[in-house]
Amino acid sequence: MSAKSLKLSANISFDGHDIEFDEVISLSGITALFGPSGSGKSTLLRVIAGLEKGGDVEVTYNGDVWASTVKGIFLPPHKRPVGMVFQDDRLFPHLTVAGNLTYANKRSPAVDNPITLDQVISALDLSALLDKRPLTLSGGEKQRVALGRTLLTQPKLLLLDEPMSALDIRRKAELLPFLEKVPSQFDLPAIFVSHAIDEVARLADEVILLSPIGHVSTRGPIPEIFDTEEMHDFTGRFEAGTFLEVMVTGQNHEFQITSLDFEGETLRMPMVTSLDIGDRIRLRIRARDVAIGTRYPEGISIRNAIAGTISEIKPEPKAAFAEVILKVGNQSLRARITRQAVSELGLKTGQPAFALIKSVSFDRRVMISALD
């Protein structure tokens, strides 16, 4: 079977500017539409779902034309096989949770191997909520029901419109694992809209970055995309960092430490009990959490000192800082240190150096288990 794709062209005026979008989105894994508020990313999702009618658009799903202004085609939203989760849950308040799920189930088209009510209830842990009214649920519970409800429409594509933006950090942490596992568990491609870098880093396989005026500024797979200038322009240097692919090599229960293999070097982080030895995971390390040493440090609390070679030094114009890129095997680390430190240590391209990473700087939230 050939790879499925969605072609989306849109030329719509939105919020005082014109969104111009013309991309083919591969329908495998999770694609993030990432950009600042007001860039029109939610509008693009609504165009795919058929909820926006204005402008000049073309939506083609695997060769099926869902909308084409030029050809005068518009498939109404209820005939498009997409499942949408909105920013606000949009559960029907006059129905119970079970009623909301059945609403979708009753209207779903006949498909081979349909997603069943039982599967949804168990995958999203909804059994305790079935008799409740939506108004009595927490924000995270509501979104779980909304996600389950949309799965029962037997969608071929999931559209997630900032499903976590209305939640506080704790609720977000509760919902995230569900959003993470559902697309792969039900073998559904998803397009995910967000303006939060940690959500994108954790969930997405590919990122399409939108500029503030709704143009595509860059796109690419994670982690490569996070190394691009465009991404740094958006996230700011403070958030800049790199992704490392590492393998779990040990779990030390006494010290509660997980050891990781990174290009032959050992990294240690506070133990994550859900990991197994041999798991390949992705870590994000912010440049500001990395220091540089010219010698292997001794008498220091930092446990992670990785040997590498300086491949690039980028001073930030009119700022105190410089970014040092340290090549370690086939991967790189970024360190954001002062220009004064670069000068006084005499750092040069090609020189061996050590990256000092504080254990606590590993960002658990952006850790993806089981890349393979």
Added chain:
Amino acid sequence: MADLSPLWLTMQLAGTTTFFLLLLGTPLAWWLATTKSRVRPVVEALTALPIVLPPTVIGFYFLILLSPTSPIGRFWVETTGETLTFSFTGLVIASMFYSLPFMVQPLQSAFQAIGRAPLEAAATLRASPLDAFFTVAAPLAGRGFLTATVLSFAHTIGEFGVVLMVGGNIPGKTKVISIAIYEHVETLRYTEAHQLAGGLLAFSFIVLLAVYALNRRIPVHVG
């Protein structure tokens, strides 16, 4: 004892009018709540006219519009053999216009309060627009429907001027309770007037009380 047929006729008129107003007013209110058309204010103003116009003005124009000399009145006479003026059907038509704002305005506000969001959600759950209307919008607008129905019914019971102009005072056909009471008072038969007026007062109060009590006991889940 007063003749109770005006009471029965009034109930029939209010019931029939409310029923047809529900059929006509619901799509109209939906359209007003959702349209972006520029003629919306015009339609809204037309719908609200009966609130400000004296009933005699409405009655007068309906008398002309429905009379056998007008195209509508003539068509009705030719097809049914009866006139629209001074008939129950004519009363229903005039009453529908007279009570239209009381049906449309509560429904329009209720639909507007629901907004697009739940209906978009319904659409993504494969519900056609009509399906979504009956399974999502209508239940969510339950309170609006209740208010609109009660107000239309009550307002039709209370009408006098329009009925008098269009229907006259034909016993069993167009002589509704308000006109019967007026006639009793005119002829100084206060006992009968009391019976009808008191009965109407009690009935109206009981209906409204029942509706409000029900509305409180079974709150409609909105929002």
